[in-house]
Amino acid sequence: MRRRLINSTLAVVLIVIAVFGVSLFFVETRTIENSARNRLESEVARVLAExxxxxxxxxxxxxxxxxxxxxxxxxxxxxxPDSPPVLLGEPPEGDVMSAEATGAHGETVTVEQPRSIVSNEIGRMVTIILVVSLLAVAAAALLAVQQAHRVAAPLTDLAETAERLGSGDPRPRHRRYGVAELDRVADVLDASAERIARMLTAERRLAADASHQLRTPLTALTMRLEEIIATEDRDAAAEEAAIALAQVERLTDVVQRLLTNSRDARLGSAVGFDLDEVVVQQMEEWRPAYRSAGRALVRSGKSGLRAVGTPGAVSQVLACLVENSLMHGAGTVALRTRTTGNQVVVEVTDNGPGVPSELGARVFERTVSGRNSTGLGLAVARDLAEADGGRLELLQQRPPVFALFLSREAEEAC
Structure with missing residues (x-):
């Protein structure tokens, strides 16, 4: 493309020079010849007058x-008349130009000059035209090279940007070139790079969230299956199998929620639900694990509360808090329900060392952990709570008190 731009520019300049140069040559040649002839006629008239x-x-x-x-x-x-001619100067050789006039007394005056004088003047004029033409071609070539570089270099850069996008590097370059059309292409590529970066980030986040959110119900399901294998009581096995089946259904709900959020995080399914059912369900799921660890899981507070949210998401948040207390806490873990204003609150606390003072509220940030864990659990739990219009907070660091705030369902008028 660069060579094509240079060649086309030079071709245009050469055509212009050829057209105007040839025209100028003929015009100037005629002008020089006429001027020389007029000078001869003027000199003849002056000598004749004398x-x-x-x-x-x-x-x-x-x-x-x-x-x-x-x-x-x-x-x-x-x-x-009746006298020999008077000769002045040297007779010219070769081709000559002459002018002749006759006076009132019958005398005739002729003035001659070599045509080479006119030819030399025409040669000087041609030389000037050629020099100017060469300078114009050189200037056009330099301008063509600069213009081709100005156009081709941005195109090469845009091609590299597109290649980087195709190779999986979605970082926008934010380069502009001073050409409206090329800047428009750069804007589109940068916008595409940002969209691709967001999609890649969302996919990585989905993979991390899925691995963490699925781990908790799978752990609980594994414990139920182990209980079924260990027991010989058919009634107990049937009860444990029913609970395991319910856990499978909740696991399916988690997967469906993850897929829904991956398509559009703004889509929600908040409804009014009985908070006690979710709390009791989590206690039943985790009580075997606590019993195996020699610890207790208890509940207290106000009962009969109804909240607005997604039961599956609330279960995931409470499961994360209960699991963290099992892994990092100590002593009895208590779930306490209460109200504050138009919100219901579920607090989870234990007697462990709590959250390190240097972390504080940063414990909810991704990859931030004080216990050699992934640092995703509380971050995912916070996102789930906020997706339902609630919030997850650390009310106290030692002993740790985590609180899930949800909107309280409005009571219908009788």
Whole structure:
């Protein structure tokens, strides 16, 4: 493309030079010839006037008398009636230009000059035209190279940007080139890069969230299956199997929620639900694990509360808090329900060392952890709570008190 731009620019310049140069050559050639002919006619008229003046005054017309009146670089021939011709200057050789005039006394004056004088002048004019043309071509070539570089370099850069996008590097370059069309392409590529970066980030986040959110119900399901394998009581096995089946259904709900959020995080399914059912369900799921660890899981507070949210998401948040207390806490873990204003609150606390003082509220940030864990659990739980219009907060660091705030369902008027 660069070569094509240069060649096209030079072609245009050469055509313009050819058209105007040839026209200028013919015009200037004719002008030079006419000017030379007019000078000869002027000189003939001047010499003839001098001869007429002398003849009228009866003065002699000789070579000595007329030498001062004749042009030095011309050949002058004066022919008088009944007298030999008077010759002034050297007769020119080769092709000549001449002008002739006849006076009132019958005398004839002829002025001649070599045509080479005109040819030399035309040659100088042609040389000037060629020099100017060469300078114009050189300037056009330099301008063409600069213009081609200005256009081709951004295109090469845009091609590299597109190649980087295709190779999986979605970082926008934010480069502009001062050409409206190229800047528009750069804007589109940068916008595409940002969209691709967001999609890649969302996919990585979905993978991380899925691995963490699925781990908790799978752990609980594994414990139920182990209980079924260990027991010989058919009634107990049937009860544990029913609970395991319910856990499978909740696991399916988690997967469906993850897929829904991956398509559009703004889509929600908040409804009014019985908070006690979710709390009791989590206690039943985690009580075997706490019993195996020699610890207790208890609940207290106000009962009969109804909240607005997604039961599956609330279960995931409480499961994360209960699991963290099992893994990082100590002593009895208590779930306490209460109300504050138009919100219901579920608090989870234990007797462990709590959250390190250097972390504080940063414990909800992704990859931030004080216990050598992934640092995703509380971050995912916070996102789930906020998706339902609630919030997850750390009310106290030692002993730790985490609180899930949800909107309280409005009571219908009787």
């Amino acid at each position: 001869v007429d003046s002398r003849l009228a005054a009866g003065e002699p017309v000789t070579e000595q008398e007329m030498r001062s009146s004749a042009p030095a670089d011309r050949f002058v021939r004066i022919e008088l």
